[in-house]
Amino acid sequence: MYLRENPEEIAFRTEVRNFVQCELPTDIRDRVLNFLRVEREDYVRWQRILHAKSWGAPAWPQAYGGTGWNATWRTIFEEECFTGGAPRQIPFGLSMCAPVLMAFGTDAQKARYLPRIISMADWWCQGYSEPGAGSDLAALKTRAERRGDYYVVSGQKTWTTYAHWANMMFLLARTDSEAKPQAGISFLLLDMKTPGVTVRPITTLDQGHDINEVFLDEVKVPVENLVGEENKGWAIAKYLLGHERTNIAGIGMCRRLMRRLKEIARSEQKRGRPLIEDPYFRQRITKLDMDLMCHEWSLMRLISLESGNKAIGPEASVLKIRGSEIQQHLTELLMECAGPYAVPFVPAALELDSTAATAGGKLLNPLAAQYFDMHKISIYGGANEIQKNIIAKAIIGL
Ligand SMILES: Cc1cc2nc3c(=O)[nH]c(=O)nc-3n(C[C@H](O)[C@H](O)[C@H](O)COP(=O)(O)OP(=O)(O)OC[C@H]3O[C@@H](n4cnc5c(N)ncnc54)[C@H](O)[C@@H]3O)c2cc1C
Numbered sequence: 001m002y003l004r005e006n007p008e009e010i011a012f013r014t015e016v017r018n019f020v021q022c023e024l025p026t027d028i029r030d031r032v033l034n035f036l037r038v039e040r041e042d043y044v045r046w047q048r049i050l051h052a053k054s055w056g057a058p059a060w061p062q063a064y065g066g067t068g069w070n071a072t073w074r075t076i077f078e079e080e081c082f083t084g085g086a087p088r089q090i091p092f093g094l095s096m097c098a099p100v101l102m103a104f105g106t107d108a109q110k111a112r113y114l115p116r117i118i119s120m121a122d123w124w125c126q127g128y129s130e131p132g133a134g135s136d137l138a139a140l141k142t143r144a145e146r147r148g149d150y151y152v153v154s155g156q157k158t159w160t161t162y163a164h165w166a167n168m169m170f171l172l173a174r175t176d177s178e179a180k181p182q183a184g185i186s187f188l189l190l191d192m193k194t195p196g197v198t199v200r201p202i203t204t205l206d207q208g209h210d211i212n213e214v215f216l217d218e219v220k221v222p223v224e225n226l227v228g229e230e231n232k233g234w235a236i237a238k239y240l241l242g243h244e245r246t247n248i249a250g251i252g253m254c255r256r257l258m259r260r261l262k263e264i265a266r267s268e269q270k271r272g273r274p275l276i277e278d279p280y281f282r283q284r285i286t287k288l289d290m291d292l293m294c295h296e297w298s299l300m301r302l303i304s305l306e307s308g309n310k311a312i313g314p315e316a317s318v319l320k321i322r323g324s325e326i327q328q329h330l331t332e333l334l335m336e337c338a339g340p341y342a343v344p345f346v347p348a349a350l351e352l353d354s355t356a357a358t359a360g361g362k363l364l365n366p367l368a369a370q371y372f373d374m375h376k377i378s379i380y381g382g383a384n385e386i387q388k389n390i391i392a393k394a395i396i397g398l
Pocket residue numbers: 125126127128129130132133134135136158159160161162211376379380381382383384385386389
């Protein structure tokens with residue numbers, strides 16, 4: 001905690017900390033804090049515990065069942081949940097689809113989906129990227145053809161996180177192939193159980209399975225699942241991406257990694273002394289800690305714009321870049337710090353009950369998987385190179 005807090009904020013921080021300590025199931029905490037695999041059921045269980053406390057949607061307005069918290073309270077909440085070992089709240093429904101529905105959805109869409117998002121009755125995934133349409137999203141080729149009361153959707157989505165766990169997808173599809181690329185796109189809500197949907201796994205560098213290819217073959221999507229106007233989906237897509245980038249500022253994750261780094265640096269020895277006392281290593285940790293402090297201040301500045309009812313602009317790109325860089329540096333330092341214990345990469349060590357998870361009595365094996373896995377964060381949510389283009393154009397004016 002770097003920010004100076006007033007008494008109410010301090011009391012709130014204590015309340016959240018106690019809540020996480022008492023209510024977070026121990027098996028979930030163990031998995032999370034030791035960087036082991038977290039299962040679908042773990043995320044759902046924790047979300048429901050938060051929801052029962054009315055903390056299920058920290059960033060939503062109270063009118064929709066959210067907390068109505070300001071930026072500072074949300075940051076405190078996130079920080080305490082992360083450092084207390086809670087799994088992250090899955091953003092696809094809560095922080096991506098929901099803000100879109102609130103801003104562009106019909107009353108019926110809001111009434112149907114928002115309560116199911118907050119209680120996690122639905123698990124959402126994001127159907128934006130396609131082979132040939134990642135950074136250049138407007139090149140997407142998935143088609144949605146209106147036939148009576150349905151759109152018939154055909155195409156392929158890729159890198160779709162948790163599509164294998166999801167029962168709903170929000171997707172972008174081309175509804176007018178004659179128009180300019182951005183002009184002919186629509187935003188649709190798809191029930192993943194609809195005939196014609198096929199999900200195939202993609203195995204990542206850490207041997208994990210979070211992401212997928214999704215094939216759509218003449219999938220019928222009811223017209224009432226169109227969000228906003230037909231062919232006006234690009235504005236919605238961009239609105240959603242602004243939210244996605246602030247979510248991946250990753251402050252909570254940075255804090256968790258920083259805490260682990262300091263713990264290990266205190267317990268590991270270099271020439272008979274704790275590693276944390278080594279001046280060179282200490283300097284590197286301090287530099288990262290300062291970077292993290294600046295990052296947190298930048299996030300606070302940006303999200304406080306929302307309280308003043310100003311939309312989040314291209315500055316979100318700065319957060320995305322810094323957040324991903326800091327997290328990657330932290331996992332690099334963690335690997336170095338754990339030395340030989342971090343080197344063997346044993347996928348089985350990622351299971352909670354695995355004996356392979358301990359090396360020299362320490363739970364350090366999963367650090368390698370974490371290090372590999374962290375490479376992805378400078379790619380998803382808009383690759384860092386693309387964020388730099390946005391900054392150059394929209395902020396610096398080049
Ligand atoms: C782990 C993970 C999870 C993901 N989850 C989802 C998901 O749930 N849903 C979803 O829709 N998508 C998801 N994505 C996809 C992600 O959004 C894309 O990977 C990302 O937008 C980059 O697109 P691409 O992979 O097609 O790479 P490309 O766009 O082909 O880019 C390849 C490289 O070229 C660089 N590059 C491209 N264009 C430019 C340019 N104009 N200037 C400078 N450099 C450029 C990029 O920065 C990158 O380094 C996920 C990706 C990953 C890695």
